[in-house]
Amino acid sequence: MNHAVEIRGLHKSFGSNKVLKGIDLSVEPGQVVCVIGPSGSGKSTLLRCVNLLEQPTSGKVFVGGVELTDEDVDIDAARRGVGMVFQQFNLFGHLTVLRNITIAQERVLKRRRPECERIARHNLERVGLTEKADSYPAQLSGGQQQRVAIARALAMDPSLMLFDEPTSALDPELVGDVLTVMRKLAEDGMTMLVVTHEMAFAREVADRVVFMDDGMVVEDGPPSQVIANPKHQRTRSFLSRVLNPTHVD
Amino acid sequence: MSEPVAALPQRGGLSPRKKQRISRGIQYAILIVIVVVVALLADWPAIINSFLNVEVAGETLPTLFTVALRNTVIYTVTAYVVGFVVGMVLALMRLSSVAPYRWIAAVYIEIFRGLPALVVLLMIASLPLAFPWLQIPGGVYGQAALGLGAVSSAYLAETFRGGIQAVPKGQMEAARSLGMPYMRAMVSIVIPQALRIVIPPLTNQLVFLFKDSSLVLFLGVTAAQVELAKFGNDVASTFANPTPLIVTGATYLLLTIPLGYLSRRMEARQ
Numbered sequence: 001m002n003h004a005v006e007i008r009g010l011h012k013s014f015g016s017n018k019v020l021k022g023i024d025l026s027v028e029p030g031q032v033v034c035v036i037g038p039s040g041s042g043k044s045t046l047l048r049c050v051n052l053l054e055q056p057t058s059g060k061v062f063v064g065g066v067e068l069t070d071e072d073v074d075i076d077a078a079r080r081g082v083g084m085v086f087q088q089f090n091l092f093g094h095l096t097v098l099r100n101i102t103i104a105q106e107r108v109l110k111r112r113r114p115e116c117e118r119i120a121r122h123n124l125e126r127v128g129l130t131e132k133a134d135s136y137p138a139q140l141s142g143g144q145q146q147r148v149a150i151a152r153a154l155a156m157d158p159s160l161m162l163f164d165e166p167t168s169a170l171d172p173e174l175v176g177d178v179l180t181v182m183r184k185l186a187e188d189g190m191t192m193l194v195v196t197h198e199m200a201f202a203r204e205v206a207d208r209v210v211f212m213d214d215g216m217v218v219e220d221g222p223p224s225q226v227i228a229n230p231k232h233q234r235t236r237s238f239l240s241r242v243l244n245p246t247h248v249d
Numbered sequence: 250m251s252e253p254v255a256a257l258p259q260r261g262g263l264s265p266r267k268k269q270r271i272s273r274g275i276q277y278a279i280l281i282v283i284v285v286v287v288a289l290l291a292d293w294p295a296i297i298n299s300f301l302n303v304e305v306a307g308e309t310l311p312t313l314f315t316v317a318l319r320n321t322v323i324y325t326v327t328a329y330v331v332g333f334v335v336g337m338v339l340a341l342m343r344l345s346s347v348a349p350y351r352w353i354a355a356v357y358i359e360i361f362r363g364l365p366a367l368v369v370l371l372m373i374a375s376l377p378l379a380f381p382w383l384q385i386p387g388g389v390y391g392q393a394a395l396g397l398g399a400v401s402s403a404y405l406a407e408t409f410r411g412g413i414q415a416v417p418k419g420q421m422e423a424a425r426s427l428g429m430p431y432m433r434a435m436v437s438i439v440i441p442q443a444l445r446i447v448i449p450p451l452t453n454q455l456v457f458l459f460k461d462s463s464l465v466l467f468l469g470v471t472a473a474q475v476e477l478a479k480f481g482n483d484v485a486s487t488f489a490n491p492t493p494l495i496v497t498g499a500t501y502l503l504l505t506i507p508l509g510y511l512s513r514r515m516e517a518r519q
Contacts, residue, residue, distance in 0.1 A: 051426055053422055053425065053426065076425075076428050076429065076430045077428065079425065079426055079427070079428045080427070080428035082426070083426075084423075084426035086419055086422070086423060088417075088419050090417075090419035090420060090422065090423035091423075092420065092423070092424075092438055092442075093420075093442060094441050094442050094445065103437060103438075104424070104427035104428060104429060107429060107433055107437060108427060108428040108429055108433075109428075149423075152427070153426075153427070156427060156428065
């Protein structure tokens with residue numbers, strides 16, 4: 001059986017700035033993997049390399065057994081199977097919520113309009129926003145926008161979902177709604193790769209937690225190990241800073 | 250020890266507020282004197298006869314609207330369509346990852362922004378002199394659409410580029426992450442939002458073009474091809490009376506003022 005995601009020897013540099021320094025990582029179908037680490041450690045860049053929003057400098061990325069880094073692969077076709085949720089939501093501001101969810105189905109998957117709308121409404125229901133179908137993104141709260149963004153990605157029937165700090169731009173009281181949707185998605189068996197600072201979510205929902213620092217994977221294992229009982233000093237000091245932000249050494 | 254003396258009422262001099270009031274009174278007085286003098290000295294019958302001659306104004310009808318305004322609108326709209334399409338292509342070229350496309354667009358924009366519209370129009374009209382096999386379809390109409398369109402495309406290209414760059418990068422990334430090819434994402438997601446941002450400059454460009462369409466008179470037009478400015482001038486010469494120029498001027502304003510108003514309205518809505 002193929003890995004849902006397999007990353008081999010991934011390097012990414014921006015000019016002389018080496019952001020990823022040889023990442024090897026795989027995600028099995030149905031797994032939820034949370035990537036944690038200090039800012040600037042390369043977590044988001046890693047995630048953006050998985051659907052090639054960033055072109056890796058070297059290394060290979062496979063999704064569902066297909067090598068996306070292969071020159072001959074149809075990247076647009078490959079991206080259809082990989083949903084992505086952004087920190088800033090990135091809903092299409094000129095379109096209604098419903099149209100946000102139908103436009104790619106219609107233009108990319110060539111589904112008929114009534115079918116697109118049926119699927120859109122079904123996914124809006126999954127994120128609990130059926131009544132917002134005709135609103136514009138600017139009329140929604142950040143948490144609602146992020147849930148619409150999740151519904152938009154789900155409407156493409158992805159086999160893998162990437163989350164790039166999905167709750168970092170939200171007011172604290174709105175974080176819970178988004179995490180609830182993500183938790184439900186995990187229970188439904190979706191394969192998820194999540195960059196996050198939500199340690200409670202990682203501890204409770206993730207099958208595996210990956211700790212990254214300085215462009216490398218430092219520690220990779222079940223949350224009971226990486227979060228509760230980290231082996232590496234760098235992981236320990238990061239977690240103590242995140243879990244006790246007011247603590248002074 | 251210093252006492253706050255500045256604010257105390259000053260004996261002997263006028264307070265600043267009183268001075269201001271007197272100054273304002275003098276300004277009103279000057280204005281009224283000028284208006285009264287002009288009104289008394291002006292030869293009103295002669296002025297009305299020259300500039301607001303109702304009989305001569307009547308001579309412009311109905312051709313003013315059925316031919317002249319109609320042609321002005323045709324020249325403007327066709328040139329705008331050409332400018333819009335070419336401008337959008339140039340904007341996309343300016344943002345292309347293929348360097349020569351960027352250079353070509355940059356050179357084109359520099360040239361056509363730098364040349365007077367009249368020079369471009371005359372060059373287009375004289376193209377058949379250089380290339381006898383070349384016939385610009387539509388005669389004067391085609392030449393006007395091409396010449397004025399070429400100039401406005403340079404301005405519109407920069408406007409479009411600014412608008413596209415003002416759309417957050419995340420919009421393109423979200424569209425691509427849903428599997429949309431680059432051009433599809435541009436057309437469905439980025440450009441519609443860019444156009445909203447640039448509605449005010451787009452309207453301004455239409456107003457400029459509406460006025461610049463008067464340059465078509467230098468191409469040598471027949472009575473059926475005449476636009477507002479030349480029409481006004483022709484009728485004015487016929488009757489040796491400048492009233493038709495006032496009439497055509499008013500006709501321009503009839504369209505430009507509502508357009509400007511519309512543009513400000515849409516700008517305010519954003």
